[in-house]
Amino acid sequence: MSMKVTLFGMAALAFAGAAQAQTEVKIGYALPENSHYGAGALTWAEVTEAETDGAFSFVHYGSSGLGGEREVLEGLQLGTVEATIVSSGTLSNFVPEAGVFDIPFLFRDFDHARATLDGPIGQEMLAKFEDQGMVALAWGEQGFRHITNNRNPVAEAGDLAGLKLRTMENPVHIEAFKTLGAAPTPMAWPEVVSALQQGTIDGQENPLSVIVSAKLNEVQKYLTLSGHVYAPNVLMVSKIFWDGLSEDEQEAFRKGAVEGGLAMRAFVDEAEASGAQAMADGGMEVNELDLDQKAALQEALAPAYEDYARMFGAELIEEIGKVE
Ligand code: PAF
Numbered sequence: 001m002s003m004k005v006t007l008f009g010m011a012a013l014a015f016a017g018a019a020q021a022q023t024e025v026k027i028g029y030a031l032p033e034n035s036h037y038g039a040g041a042l043t044w045a046e047v048t049e050a051e052t053d054g055a056f057s058f059v060h061y062g063s064s065g066l067g068g069e070r071e072v073l074e075g076l077q078l079g080t081v082e083a084t085i086v087s088s089g090t091l092s093n094f095v096p097e098a099g100v101f102d103i104p105f106l107f108r109d110f111d112h113a114r115a116t117l118d119g120p121i122g123q124e125m126l127a128k129f130e131d132q133g134m135v136a137l138a139w140g141e142q143g144f145r146h147i148t149n150n151r152n153p154v155a156e157a158g159d160l161a162g163l164k165l166r167t168m169e170n171p172v173h174i175e176a177f178k179t180l181g182a183a184p185t186p187m188a189w190p191e192v193v194s195a196l197q198q199g200t201i202d203g204q205e206n207p208l209s210v211i212v213s214a215k216l217n218e219v220q221k222y223l224t225l226s227g228h229v230y231a232p233n234v235l236m237v238s239k240i241f242w243d244g245l246s247e248d249e250q251e252a253f254r255k256g257a258v259e260g261g262l263a264m265r266a267f268v269d270e271a272e273a274s275g276a277q278a279m280a281d282g283g284m285e286v287n288e289l290d291l292d293q294k295a296a297l298q299e300a301l302a303p304a305y306e307d308y309a310r311m312f313g314a315e316l317i318e319e320i321g322k323v324e
Pocket of ligand 1: 087089188189231
């Protein structure tokens with residue numbers, strides 16, 4: 001278990017002495033502190049601790065130190081965990097509408113995704129989490145997801161036939177890979193690397209930020225830059241915790257979360273620029289899908305797109321398409 005009190009928190013504790021009691025904020029996330037999650041969580045902590053003069057001290061549980069993402073979200077609902085940064089893996093199990101952002105090839109590029117999430121559509125989605133006992137403060141990011149596996153390079157849907165591909169426990173992703181002919185195997189992240197090592201799954205899909213941070217080149221041979229779906233994150237706190245904060249404190253947490261989300265995006269920009277080369281240097285065989293190959297995948301996904309339109313509403317999907 002990785003646990004770390006941020007430096008500011010420790011310094012504030014030392015100087016404040018008995019004069020000020022610090023409230024501990026347990027924050028859980030899936031990857032280590034040197035990942036985009038750590039970049040987001042450490043920034044969130046620093047800003048919030050500074051804005052509240054050290055009244056709060058974040059204690060970091062990276063690398064799934066508080067369990068898988070679903071468990072952490074349940075902890076938020078119960079009030080046993082104060083804060084998290086969570087992927088879209090389990091979000092739609094709590095707020096089904098949030099699954100709209102998981103539709104393959106929905107977003108044209110990073111600018112389109114970020115503008116949508118920062119605009120009214122994304123902000124209204126965040127507000128829906130409150131009914132589930134969570135206060136979603138800001139969008140963070142992982143990047144566009146790509147496929148890694150040990151069987152063969154992927155250039156078209158046929159290359160995915162029967163591939164045991166670990167997906168998140170995300171119904172939209174599962175349907176997409178089934179439609180493409182793969183054998184999607186939903187699994188919580190903490191089990192993935194050992195399942196790849198043992199060969200119980202052939203591959204997985206994640207953005208370069210994750211592929212690099214988790215050193216997947218050590219357990220996977222092929223990397224296909226498919227960019228098949230954008231992967232957002234949400235920075236959120238427990239509603240039970242939130243309701244106990246003053247307005248100023250809430251503002252400090254919100255400001256910290258927004259800054260944390262921006263820190264994640266900066267980390268992802270860097271991973272996008274250097275990650276594929278780093279993985280090739282680390283021994284992976286890398287191929288990148290061109291526009292025609294991506295269009296062919298979208299064509300193969302046609303039956304799934306019909307379902308998505310039924311699930312989320314064709315109007316909303318069109319509205320997202322129009323965001324500049
Ligand atoms: O694939 C996943 O489960 C997620 O992308 C991960 C690795 C937990 C990061 O959020």
